Amino acid sequence: MATTICMPEVLTGVTEAAIATWLVAIGQQVEVGTPLAEIETDKAVVEYASETAGTVLELLVAEGVGVAIGDAIVVVGAAGEEVRESGETPDAALAPVTGDEPASPQAGDEPPVPDAAPTRTAPAPVPTTDAAAPAPVPTTDAAAPAAVPPVRRFVSPLVRRLARERGIDLASITGTGPNGRIVRRDIDGVDAATSAAAYSATDALPAAQAEASGPVGRSEEYNEIPLTGMRRAIARxxxxxxxxxxxxxxxxxxxxxxxxxxxxxxxxxxxxxxxxxxxxxxxxxxxxxxxxxxxxxxxxxxxxxxxxxxxxxxxxxxxxxxxxxxxxxxxxxxxxxxxxxxxxxxxxxxxxxxxxxxxxxxxxxxxxxxxxxxxxxxxxxxxxxxxxxxxxxxxxxxxxxxxxxxxxxxxxxxxxxxxxxxxxxxxxxxxxxxxxxxxxxxxxxx
Known part of the structure; x- marks a missing residue:
């Protein structure tokens, strides 16, 4: 029977980690103690060894993708054992999920049928004057622009933390790791000017907001530094x-x-x-x-x-x-x-x-x-x-x-x-x- 291995709590207090590197491949035979992957947290890269013997049937998480502690990451079982009821391929399991894709309809579900003549709720009566009020103009959803699905960027927790601390905008970085993952070497060459520009865009107080706030007893200008996972762990x-x-x-x-x-x-x-x-x-x-x-x-x-x-x-x-x-x-x-x-x-x-x-x-x-x-x-x-x-x-x-x-x-x-x-x-x-x-x-x- 196949065994699903979950993301372990490699370090005390860590709630999220990422697979930095898979050390096994689908179809590979593993024994108890065989290194499965290098797991990256905010503090360190930890080599995780298998606690189950068998054949690697699925790799459920792509390299560089952060997942919560306890989430499934790999399936180990007997060679040739089926682990899915559908025909989904392992490559599909490794594809990043944006979270904006519509859910696929299940077998047997009927698509919703729109009413032949949609009804509208009458507006509440409004006190009238001698002048005729202009009739409301109905709006339709067709005029709304189509939402652009976000692009998923593969970033390890360590790189994400360093980028926050240095003020680096990851949207402008091209990843050179597996599947375009942004790795540490990609941000090490970013200069301070880029960091300062990124921070100034997010930390500057808009002038209109400052004027609307009115006079205060004293000026309190500051930059907010986002809390990193390591800083939260130290504080706790x-x-x-x-x-x-x-x-x-x-x-x-x-x-x-x-x-x-x-x-x-x-x-x-x-x-x-x-x-x-x-x-x-x-x-x-x-x-x-x-x-x-x-x-x-x-x-x-x-x-x-x-x-x-x-x-x-x-x-x-x-x-x-x-x-x-x-x-x-x-x-x-x-x-x-x-x-x-x-x-x-x-x-x-x-x-x-x-x-x-x-x-x-x-x-x-x-x-x-x-x-x-x-x-x-x-x-x-x-x-x-x-x-x-x-x-x-x-x-x-x-x-x-x-x-x-x-x-x-x-x-x-x-x-x-x-x-x-x-x-x-x-x-x-x-x-x-x-x-x-x-x-x-x-x-x-x-």
Whole structure:
């Protein structure tokens, strides 16, 4: 019996996705685990594997067409199995639907027969004057111009989001993808002038409307930026976190003079460039290994203590941010951490992260030090237990071990902890372990 496979919820909170690329063809034999398609969302391109064995009988969605989560996308069954009662071909199923085409009459339905003499409702009586009122002129539908059916443009969710953010009018873009689909390379070459012209046409307030509104107390001119799917997801998730997760915060100042000097020496000897953030990730992983009670996540019926140390890293992208996960960070060297983070960040900005790379992790790191931010507090990404906000390393007055004043390099970090899973003493123990690692960086290399 044929099995209809529906669009999966590849990422939490995503309500719509598109088939970026079909990896199978009609008539192809697939097994459980065979990649069926690359599914594109606002955040990433996810490879989806089949959960059913059989032969691909139908591809119900064309590449680049967005569909809702739960809608049918492919039919898998026995070779030669009939899946339609009508003679519709697979190509018809892949054709875009404009939504303005009249529905085909069903077999046995009789077409409506117009009345031989249509009747008109008499108009309500109108008070008359001595002057004769002109008779109303009847109008007919024949004079109305025929509606022009809209042209369906194949646009992936990622391209649609980038076009909105850049103010690009997709009607003027010619797609070079399959079936004329507009892909990212088609909009990357559009200049800022085109974007500005597109936005000015939609954001400018008409003069007549401004005059009709009358004088106001003060002028409030602004441009409305349409909400993207990613921005809606960020708003929903972080609002949920701040309203349902009991945050508490711990702050520490870390002396990083030794770390900066060690980083300089390592970069002189290594072909892989090591950043301060790589040391931070290594110290976070070491602290989670030293304090296993902090390597936990919240569950509805139990607290999960994880054996592996997986850390999410906040990466800023166009229109928002994503948090890909570095797996087994405690087992990776500094150069390996650097390589993994650079790869994840590059693919995050290109929208090419996979589903498993965005899921999991018990802890997260958000670093705004490169922007000169002294310190800040980050919002936890449930069900993770905490997130470390890292500020900029700066020169400041410090007190040496002998009690004298000196100039030192200090980095302020703020731990946001979930009080459902972390008590104050456990969070303080973890932060102390992290600080030791940062201030004695040679221990991170052992």
């Amino acid at each position: 998730r972080l609002t949920e976190s701040k309203t349902t997760v009991p945050h508490f915060y711990l702050v520490a100042d870390c002396r990083v003079d030794r770390l900066i000097e060690l980083r300089r020496e390592v970069n002189e000897a290594s072909s892989v460039r090591i950043s301060v953030n790589d040391f931070v990730l290594k110290a976070v992983a070491g602290a989670l290994r030293a304090v296993p009670d902090a390597n936990v996540t919240w569950g509805e019926s139990a607290i999960r203590r994880h054996r592996d140390v997986d850390i999410a890293v906040a990466v800023a992208i166009d229109g928002g941010l994503v948090t890909p996960v570095v797996r087994g960070a405690d087992r990776l060297s500094l150069s390996e951490i650097s390589t993994v983070v650079v790869d994840l960040a590059e693919r995050a900005r290109a929208g090419r992260l996979k589903q498993h790379e965005l899921e999991g992790g018990s802890f997260a790191v958000s670093n705004l030090g490169m922007y000169g931010t002294k310190e800040f507090s980050a919002i936890i990404n449930p069900p993770q237990a905490g997130i470390l906000a890292v500020g900029a390393a700066r020169k400041t007055a410090v007190v040496d071990a002998d009690g004298g004043l000196a100039v030192g390099t200090v980095m302020t970090v703020t731990l946001s902890a979930d009080h459902r899973v972390l008590d104050g003493a456990v969070a303080a123990e973890w932060l102390a372990a992290f600080t030791r690692g940062i201030e004695h960086p040679l221990s991170l290399l052992i």
